[in-house]
Amino acid sequence: MKMYYYADAKQALRSMTDQLGALISAIGEPYFNLAVSGGGTAKKMFSLWADEYRSLIDWKRVRFYWVDERCVSPKDDESNYKHAKDLFFDPLKISTEQIFRIHGESKPYEESERYSEVVRDHVPPVEKYPRFHSIILGAGDDGHTASIFPDNLSLLTAKDNYAVSHHPLSGQARITMTGPQILCRCPIFVPIFGEHKKWIIEGLVKGGEKTTYIPVQYIVRAAEDATIFTDIAI
Incomplete structure (x- = not known):
């Protein structure tokens, strides 16, 4: 694990x-x-990508997949795909052939199986799982990452590469990448911002048995190549 500190989230x-x-x-x-x-x-x-990196990265070579998605319409304001489309894909005119979205509007269990197949068909495997060239994760206030929540730790070791999870408070269904797929030997980037997430950074630095039960801490500590980018000083 590598960790880099910056003055603010944008840096x-x-x-x-x-x-x-x-x-x-x-x-x-x-x-x-x-x-x-x-x-x-x-x-x-x-x-940021649309504003500052429009011409600095060869985006035409990038194929975009999702770590997780809420089971909502792609036009819903809660859709992860919608945010990417509105803020980045449309402004840069990213080809639809490069975009492999999770169909949040479909039946969750059927979609988790379909998307698993899509990833297996397009991303070359290493051993049992497809290996992405890179994965960008987030960290929720409760320590979840992807849509693996602290009340469903079995997804950290599930056999399928994508599965269905449910938000612990709202019960909303989500499609999520599982732990073994995330940990399939690729560079993982994890931006974590805000003082309310300081406890997550402290757990990563100090370690200890408790990190096994916090999804983002488990993933980062188990990964071969994980890098944290944060504005949280400890």
Whole structure:
């Protein structure tokens, strides 16, 4: 695990994007398979990409997949895909052939199986699971990552590469990448911002048995190559 501290979220996202751009440039394959997350941090990231990285990264080589998605229409304001489309894909005219969205409007269990197949068909495997060139995760206030919540830790070791989860408070269904798929030997970037998430950073730095029960801490500590970008000083 590597961790970098910055004065604010924008500087941290710039550093993360610079590292991502270097990976894209260095890859010797026709396409760069990138899995992205949603939420407030993702909105900041997509806006930054559209504003400052429009011509600095060869986006035509990137294929976009999702770490997780809420089971809502792609036009719903809660849709992770909608935020990416409005803030980044449409402004940069990203081809639909590069975008592999989770169909949040479909029946959850059927969609988790369909999307698992989509990923397996397009992302080359390493051992049992497809290996993305990079995954960008988030961290929720409760320590969840992807849509793996602290009350459903079995998803950290589930056999399928995508599965259905439910938000612990609202009960909303979601499609999420599972722990083994996330940990399939690729560079993982995790931007974590705001003092209310300081406890997550402290857990990552100090370690201890409790990190096993917090999804984002478990993933970061188990990953071969995880980098945290944060504005939280401890």
